[in-house]
Amino acid sequence: MKNIDSSDASPEQRNLRKIIHCDADCFYAAVEIRDNPHLVGRPVAVGGSEDRRGVLTTCNYEARRFGVRSAMSSAHALRLCPDLVLLPINMLKYREVSMQMRDIFYEYTDLVEPLSLDEAYLDVSTCEAHQGSATLIAQDIRQRIQQATGITVSAGVSNSKFLAKIASDWRKPDALFVIKPDEVDEFVARLPVKKIHGVGKVTAEKLERLGVYECADIRQAGLHNMIKHFGVFGSRLFDLAHGRDTRSVKPHRVPKSLSIEHTYPEDLSDRAACLAELPELMALLRERLNRSKYQHRIYKAFVKVKFNNFSVTTVERVGTSSRISDYHALLVEAFERGKRPVRLLGLGVRFREGYDEDYEQLELFTE
Ligand code: TTP
Ligand code: MG
Numbered sequence: 001m002k003n004i005d006s007s008d009a010s011p012e013q014r015n016l017r018k019i020i021h022c023d024a025d026c027f028y029a030a031v032e033i034r035d036n037p038h039l040v041g042r043p044v045a046v047g048g049s050e051d052r053r054g055v056l057t058t059c060n061y062e063a064r065r066f067g068v069r070s071a072m073s074s075a076h077a078l079r080l081c082p083d084l085v086l087l088p089i090n091m092l093k094y095r096e097v098s099m100q101m102r103d104i105f106y107e108y109t110d111l112v113e114p115l116s117l118d119e120a121y122l123d124v125s126t127c128e129a130h131q132g133s134a135t136l137i138a139q140d141i142r143q144r145i146q147q148a149t150g151i152t153v154s155a156g157v158s159n160s161k162f163l164a165k166i167a168s169d170w171r172k173p174d175a176l177f178v179i180k181p182d183e184v185d186e187f188v189a190r191l192p193v194k195k196i197h198g199v200g201k202v203t204a205e206k207l208e209r210l211g212v213y214e215c216a217d218i219r220q221a222g223l224h225n226m227i228k229h230f231g232v233f234g235s236r237l238f239d240l241a242h243g244r245d246t247r248s249v250k251p252h253r254v255p256k257s258l259s260i261e262h263t264y265p266e267d268l269s270d271r272a273a274c275l276a277e278l279p280e281l282m283a284l285l286r287e288r289l290n291r292s293k294y295q296h297r298i299y300k301a302f303v304k305v306k307f308n309n310f311s312v313t314t315v316e317r318v319g320t321s322s323r324i325s326d327y328h329a330l331l332v333e334a335f336e337r338g339k340r341p342v343r344l345l346g347l348g349v350r351f352r353e354g355y356d357e358d359y360e361q362l363e364l365f366t367e
Contacts, residue, residue: 016181017125018134019249021156021164022141024101024118025173029060030151031097032087043068044085050074057089061173094118097149104144108137113249118153121161123249135178142176159184162245166195184243189216196240198233206230215241258292259304259348260284267308267341274305274335274342278327285347297351303330304346307338316350 024030028046033039043063048054054074066081078084098117105112111123122141130136138155145153156167158179170177179187192214194204210229212218218226218241226234239245262281268274289295302316315334319326327347335342 017123017159018127018132019158019161019164020122020124020134020138020141021161021168022101022105022120022122022138022145022153023155023165023168023172024097024145025152025154026058026060026064027097027118027151028058028089028094029063029087031093031149032090033060034150035093036087039085042085043081043083044087045074045077046087046089047074047077049086049088050078054086056086059084097151100149101145101153104141104148108141111249111251113252121164121249135176138176138178142174160243160245161247161249162197162240163188163243165197166191169195188241188243189214189219191215193218193237196237199237203230203233254294254297254351257302257348257350258285258288258294259302259346260288261304261344261346263306263344264342267343268345269341271332271335274331274345275328277345278331281345281347282327285349289349294351298349299352300350301326301330302348302350303327303334304344304348305331305334305338305342306344308341308343309338310343311338313337 029044045056045059047056056072058070059068068077068081109124109127113121124134124137134157138157142153152174154168154172154175156164158164159181163179167177167179193207223238226238300316304314306312313334315330
């Protein structure tokens, strides 16, 4: 599998990009229903309970028919749909499914940009699976996720992030929608401006007052007018209304570890000499950690020792802190394995792997 960094691509190349946007259908609810099959076909929501003034995180499509929605109070939802089955939030389970989904994405490309637990962009421009057909790749991904996790994912395929995301939502749930390069112009012309990410109620109303309902109307209004009324966002809208979106898919993975090491000009002769170096090494590690945004993900501390015969040993232990006492014990253990002069010492931490929490869904409604 080859990958190019699409940020280096020219506008022409960008036009030929193949972007997939995947978004699981009623994610938390789907996971709960999978685990409680007797709920299939019934309206189901996930959220805080009514008597604790809870709020829904999401609900399945059966519940949506009653007007039930994400972020609605549970009490309101139950008034709209008295038969609604309300289940508590189980983040661990959703995270696990999210990881399974991502593992499948990474089998096709490294250019995966997660947006939340259930959503990601993939740039499959140079992916060789299915003779490079993004449509077949997307279909394959949907099928594999369903088999592996038991939930359905909708996918959109197009030549930009903007349109891939719109496409994944177009026929939701359990659907694949493709906007081919030669269909972009016509599709976008008829696209209601409300569908554009960033166009909320206020902007939509303002656009309507200017007689702008569809992207074709934005084109008609012209760049000058759009900038006059909406500033920089107006020029962005003008580009989008022509199907122009050059944003690249930004792969994001949490690093596995962070460490510092030092090779000594003269070997450290014994255990005490090694331990004497510890405070300075710790200070260095702390400094690096302070600049890392993954501190909260630390789950192991480790010490690496290279002896003067070039043998290397690493001792690590589960622990969330990077306290000096932990490293002291690890260093003693590592040294005892070789019991000879030491050339190099290293200290580090390991991070829980997976996705970056910057992109994680805010757990606003967890009680
Ligand atoms: P979404 O993908 O926005 O919604 P969804 O997957 O439930 O439904 P859809 O089929 O329309 O994609 O969000 C993914 C999960 O994030 C959702 O299952 C629950 C959680 N979430 C919240 O906790 N609060 C919210 O306000 C929203 C919108 C979602
Ligand atoms: Mg979703």
